[in-house]
Amino acid sequence: MDNLGIDVLFKGTNFIRLLQGLWVSVEISIVSVVISIILGLVVGALMTLEKMWLKVILKIYLEIVRIMPQMVLLFIVYFGTTRVFGWDVSAESAAIFVFSFWGIAEMGDLVRGSIKSIPKIQFESAFALGMDKKQTYFYIILPQTIRRLIPLSINLITRMIKTTSLVMMIGIVEVLKVAQQIIEANRKTSPNAAFGVFAVVFLLYFIVCWPISRLAVYLEKRWA
Amino acid sequence: MSELLKVTHLQKKFGDNVVLKDINLTVKKGEVVVIIGPSGCGKSTFLRCLNGLEEIQDGVIVVDGLPVEAGKREITKLRQKIGMVFQSYELFPHKTVLENIILAPLKVQKRSKEEAIKEALELLDKVGLVEKKDYYPRQLSGGQKQRVAIVRALLMHPDILLFDEVTAALDPEMVHEVLETMLALAKAGSTMLIVTHEMSFARAIADRVIFLDKGDIVEEANDVKGFFTEPKTERAKRFLKTFAYE
Amino acid sequence: MDIDILKEYIPLYKEALILTLKIGWQGIFLSLILGLIGAAILHFKVPVLKTITGIYIEIFRNTPLLVQLFFIYFALPKVGIQITAETCGVLGLGLLGGAYMIETFRSGLESIPTIQTESALSLGMTNGQTFYHVILPQAVSVSVPGLLANVIFLLKETSVFSTISLMDLMFTAKDLIGMYAKTIECLFLLVVFYLIMLLPVSLLGAIIERRARYGQFGD
Numbered sequence: 001m002d003n004l005g006i007d008v009l010f011k012g013t014n015f016i017r018l019l020q021g022l023w024v025s026v027e028i029s030i031v032s033v034v035i036s037i038i039l040g041l042v043v044g045a046l047m048t049l050e051k052m053w054l055k056v057i058l059k060i061y062l063e064i065v066r067i068m069p070q071m072v073l074l075f076i077v078y079f080g081t082t083r084v085f086g087w088d089v090s091a092e093s094a095a096i097f098v099f100s101f102w103g104i105a106e107m108g109d110l111v112r113g114s115i116k117s118i119p120k121i122q123f124e125s126a127f128a129l130g131m132d133k134k135q136t137y138f139y140i141i142l143p144q145t146i147r148r149l150i151p152l153s154i155n156l157i158t159r160m161i162k163t164t165s166l167v168m169m170i171g172i173v174e175v176l177k178v179a180q181q182i183i184e185a186n187r188k189t190s191p192n193a194a195f196g197v198f199a200v201v202f203l204l205y206f207i208v209c210w211p212i213s214r215l216a217v218y219l220e221k222r223w224a
Numbered sequence: 225m226s227e228l229l230k231v232t233h234l235q236k237k238f239g240d241n242v243v244l245k246d247i248n249l250t251v252k253k254g255e256v257v258v259i260i261g262p263s264g265c266g267k268s269t270f271l272r273c274l275n276g277l278e279e280i281q282d283g284v285i286v287v288d289g290l291p292v293e294a295g296k297r298e299i300t301k302l303r304q305k306i307g308m309v310f311q312s313y314e315l316f317p318h319k320t321v322l323e324n325i326i327l328a329p330l331k332v333q334k335r336s337k338e339e340a341i342k343e344a345l346e347l348l349d350k351v352g353l354v355e356k357k358d359y360y361p362r363q364l365s366g367g368q369k370q371r372v373a374i375v376r377a378l379l380m381h382p383d384i385l386l387f388d389e390v391t392a393a394l395d396p397e398m399v400h401e402v403l404e405t406m407l408a409l410a411k412a413g414s415t416m417l418i419v420t421h422e423m424s425f426a427r428a429i430a431d432r433v434i435f436l437d438k439g440d441i442v443e444e445a446n447d448v449k450g451f452f453t454e455p456k457t458e459r460a461k462r463f464l465k466t467f468a469y470e
Numbered sequence: 471m472d473i474d475i476l477k478e479y480i481p482l483y484k485e486a487l488i489l490t491l492k493i494g495w496q497g498i499f500l501s502l503i504l505g506l507i508g509a510a511i512l513h514f515k516v517p518v519l520k521t522i523t524g525i526y527i528e529i530f531r532n533t534p535l536l537v538q539l540f541f542i543y544f545a546l547p548k549v550g551i552q553i554t555a556e557t558c559g560v561l562g563l564g565l566l567g568g569a570y571m572i573e574t575f576r577s578g579l580e581s582i583p584t585i586q587t588e589s590a591l592s593l594g595m596t597n598g599q600t601f602y603h604v605i606l607p608q609a610v611s612v613s614v615p616g617l618l619a620n621v622i623f624l625l626k627e628t629s630v631f632s633t634i635s636l637m638d639l640m641f642t643a644k645d646l647i648g649m650y651a652k653t654i655e656c657l658f659l660l661v662v663f664y665l666i667m668l669l670p671v672s673l674l675g676a677i678i679e680r681r682a683r684y685g686q687f688g689d
Contacts, residue, residue, distance in 0.1 A: 066622070067668045068661070069629035071640055076657050083653040158532065165534035166630065169640075176540065183544075195548035198541045202533055209532035277588050304594040314589035318607045327603060328593035380593060 006196040008186045018197075021178035022204050025164040028095050028172075032164075033157050035096070036103025043104055044111020058108070065105035071166050073098045078170045095167045099160060106156055114148040115141070151220035158209045158216075165205070175201055227286075228253045228383055228415050229274075234283035236266070236273055236439075243269050245439040247283070251384065256416045258426040261436035262463055267419045270436070271386045274417070275308050288383050304332065307377030308386040311393050313369040315361040315376070321348070322357040325376045333380070340379065347375045351405050367398030371405050378409075385409070387418040391425075403429075423467050427452050435460045475655045479646060483663045486642040491667065493556060493636065494628045497563025498621055504564060505571025510601070512572065513579045523572065530569035536630045538562050543634040555636050559628070567624045574620060578613035579605060618675040625668055639663050 009015045047058050078094040081087045089097075118141055126136040168177045179197045186193050229251040236244040243266045251257050259267045272278045274285060276292075285292045287305050315324050325348070326340040348354040351371040361369055370390055377385060387406065391399040403425050410416060410429050420426055426433065426448075433451050435443040443460045445451035455461050508526070511519045530538065539562040543555065553561070582605050590600040632641035643660040647653050 063672070067626075067672055068664060069626040069640075071629040072660055072664055075640070075643065075660065079647060079653050080657050162532075162534040165536040168536075169633070169644075176537065179540075192548040195545040198537070198545040202537050202541050205533045205537055206529060210528060213528075213532055272588075275592050277591065303592055306592075308589075308592040310585060310589055310592075312585060314585055316586070316590075316604050316608070318611065328590075328595055331599050331603060332594040332596075376593070 006200075008182060008190045008193040008196060009200060011186070014182050017178050018175055018182070018200065018204070021173060021175035022208070024172065024174040025167070026161060026208065028092065028099065028164050028167065029157065029160040031096050032099035032103050033153075033160050035100040036107045036156065036160075037153055039100070039104045040107020041111055043108030044115070047108055047112040048115050062105050062109060065102050070098060070102055070163050071169060073101065074166060074170055091167065091170045091172045094170060095164070095172060099163065102163075103156060103160060106159075107153060110149060110152045110156070111145070114145045114152070117148065118144050147223040151216045151223070154212060154216035154219065158212045161209055161212075162205070175204065226253050227251070228255075228288060229417075230286040231274070232284050232286075234270075234273060234285065235281045236269055236278060237281045243439050244273065247441060249434070249441070251415060251417060253383075253415055254413045256410045256414075256418065256429055256431045257434060258418045258420060258430035258432070259434045259436055260420065260423070260426055260463075261442075262466075265436045266439045267436045268388050271308065271388050271417065271419055274302075275306050275386060276303060304380060305383045306386060307380055307382035307384070309370070309373050309377050309388065309390050311389040313361070313366070313373045313393075315369055315373060317361050320358050320360055321353070321364070321372050324361070324372060325379055328376070329379050344375070344379055347378055348372075350408070351375060365398060366394045367401045370394065370398075370402045374402075374405055374409075384415040384417060387416065387420070389419055389421065391420065391422060423452070423464070435463065437463070471654055471658060472652070475652050476659065479652075479655060479659055482642050482646070483639065483659050486637055486639045487663050487667060489636065490628050490631065490638040493559040493631065493638075494563065494625050494667075496560040497628075498567060498624050500560060500564025501567025501571045501620070501624065502617075504568025505575050508568060508572035509575030509579055512576050513601070513605075514597070527569045527572055530566050535562060535566050535627050536633060538566060539630060539634050555634050558634055559631050559636055563624055563627065566627065567620060570620045570623070571617065574613050574616040575609065578609035578616070581612050582608050615675065615679045618671065618678060622668060622671055622675065625671065629664075639667075 009018070043058065046054060049055075074094065077098050078089065078091060081089050081094075122140055122144070123136055126140045131139070164174070165176060168174055173181075179201050183193045183197050227250055229249070231247055231249045234244055234247040235242070247270060249257075259270065261267050269278060273280050285302070287302050290302065290305070292302055315321075316327070319327065322341065322344060325344045326337070329335045329340040329344075330337060345354055345357065348357060351374070353368060353371055353375075356364060356368065356372075361372070364372065374385075374390075390406075391402050394402065399422065403422065406416070406418070407429055416429075418426070418429070430448045431446075433443075433445045433448050434441055435445075435451075435455070435457070437459050443451070443455060443457045445455070451460070452464065455464060508523045511523050539558060542553070542562055543558045546553070586604060586608070587600055590604040591597075595603070628638060629640045631638040632644060635641070637645075639660060643656045646656045
């Protein structure tokens with residue numbers, strides 16, 4: 001009991017490896033978030049259009065994302081595409097594809113919500129001042145939308161980082177996988193390493209996510 | 225007549241901001257006292273202090289011989305002796321009219337359900353709302369809601385009733401029905417402390433008028449008619465003038 | 471797609487679904503209880519407990535369920551806390567969910583105006599009576615759409631149970647793919663069974679949200 005495996009982390013390059021593993025998750029998150037935000041803005045704007053067929057398609061898209069666990073989507077893309085189309089999709093691309101697919105829908109819904117939450121009278125009062133549609137959007141609606149949107153999209157980043165922990169299930173060597181490898185390698189010399197190592201992984205995730213979610217809370221309060 | 229409520233040296237501060245400076249007031253049993261004054265003069269805060277919704281910094285409130293000093297938590301005991309009706313009705317939206325009325329008698333006074341319902345229906349009948357007993361508050365008009373709120377306070381058998389601008393949120397055509405209810409109560413001998421902006425109503429119902437300004441009682445008049453036609457203080461004169469267009 | 475294979479696999483998926491639902495609902499039940507307790511603590515600003523609740527929320531909202539499960543299942547036994555995979559699943563889901571449920575209940579409580587509390591107090595009710603009879607019922611009904619969203623989120627999160635070797639839907643799918651390489655059939659059934667699990671809750675959520683938007687008590 002006296003040895004809970006913290007020492008294992010300082011053996012050789014173990015801690016560095018753990019951090020590299022974490023970086024793999026963060027990297028996948030960053031790429032997916034960037035794609036999600038850019039395409040999410042487009043999808044969100046499309047969602048506000050009054051076109052029936054577009055609404056139906058986007059609604060179905062949104063429902064799929066809302067109902068299917070990301071893990072299921074990962075499996076479908078990673079194992080399914082290889083089977084059906086014979087594509088050899090790398091685990092990383094599959095992960096980025098799935099997380100973007102999910103993120104775009106989430107972001108799109110946030111964008112739609114933010115645009116819809118601007119009271120109609122804001123449009124009307126801008127028109128009453130003689131602004132045209134473009135000016136109204138650019139000077140009145142967008143600035144308000146963005147203020148509402150930024151804290152919400154920051155939240156999306158932490159959710160994305162948390163969700164990327166799933167990629168170990170399709171064989172990507174990220175922080176949890178590295179942790180398992182370290183524990184396995186030191187099984188004989190340090191049988192209790194699981195405690196120290198997993199505690200550190202827990203802490204690492206918290207250290208990454210917590211400041212980001214605090215920032216979101218801060219911005220939300222400031223701009224509310 | 226016996227003293228029902230006696231307030232001495234009541235002081236209320238929000239931080240450094242003194243809202244009520246040094247209020248002294250005695251209300252006798254069966255008396256109807258109307259408090260008027262410009263907005264922000266502290267009249268609503270005064271009612272809230274009496275009901276323990278605001279903590280007081282100094283002074284003593286005695287209701288029916290039960291004293292409550294500043295900083296003491298005993299004021300909660302007083303709440304059963306004091307009923308309060310709010311400007312915004314504050315019926316409980318998840319309960320029907322009848323449920324709203326009998327909730328406190330059942331839970332606080334542990335009265336029997338049968339007896340509480342019986343009396344509730346009698347009171348509802350008096351205000352002409354007995355057929356609405358199973359409605360939810362949102363299905364009622366503002367005036368009806370306020371009458372239910374009055375019944376809800378009455379069923380607790382309070383010694384004194386506080387009315388905090390109870391007609392201020394109502395459409396003009398509904399003000400009348402609520403004021404009628406209050407007049408009937410006054411006639412029946414209830415002790416009431418009323419904050420209002422309805423000057424002609426104040427004149428009709430009051431046994432005594434108190435003019436509050438900047439946290440102080442500026443003028444207190446037993447001659448109600450006299451006060452409204454010719455107030456003694458300059459400040460009351462100026463205040464009443466703002467209603468002159470009516 | 472091979473129909474016979476589907477027929478052969480369906481019972482396995484059914485078993486997995488039952489296990490997932492069993493653990494899922496137990497975890498959700500735990501999360502609701504934690505949510506109510508935590509929200510009440512925050513509402514009444516109970517000293518010390520308030521801080522603990524705040525820390526709990528931050529920890530469980532800022533780490534993935536997968537990592538929480540690994541910690542409970544693999545790390546805690548090393549300090550002498552042994553629990554079964556099933557209990558671990560319930561506990562992990564409950565603790566994660568609790569952190570979200572607290573926030574949902576709390577914002578429901580916050581949405582009820584203070585003057586409702588005051589009007590109950592003015593009728594002589596105690597703080598406890600006011601909370602139980604007046605504030606909580608209103609807050610819960612305001613919270614229902616949010617609570618259902620949490621339920622969907624938590625049921626989706628059960629998909630990581632396979633990592634602590636619980637034979638849930640993901641585990642079954644992965645296992646079968648690994649053994650017989652009938653990928654298409656396995657994935658198809660995986661999707662179907664998740665739909666069976668989540669579609670009803672999602673529909674219920676949509677209905678309740680619509681009702682919440684257009685009606686209130688007394689419709």
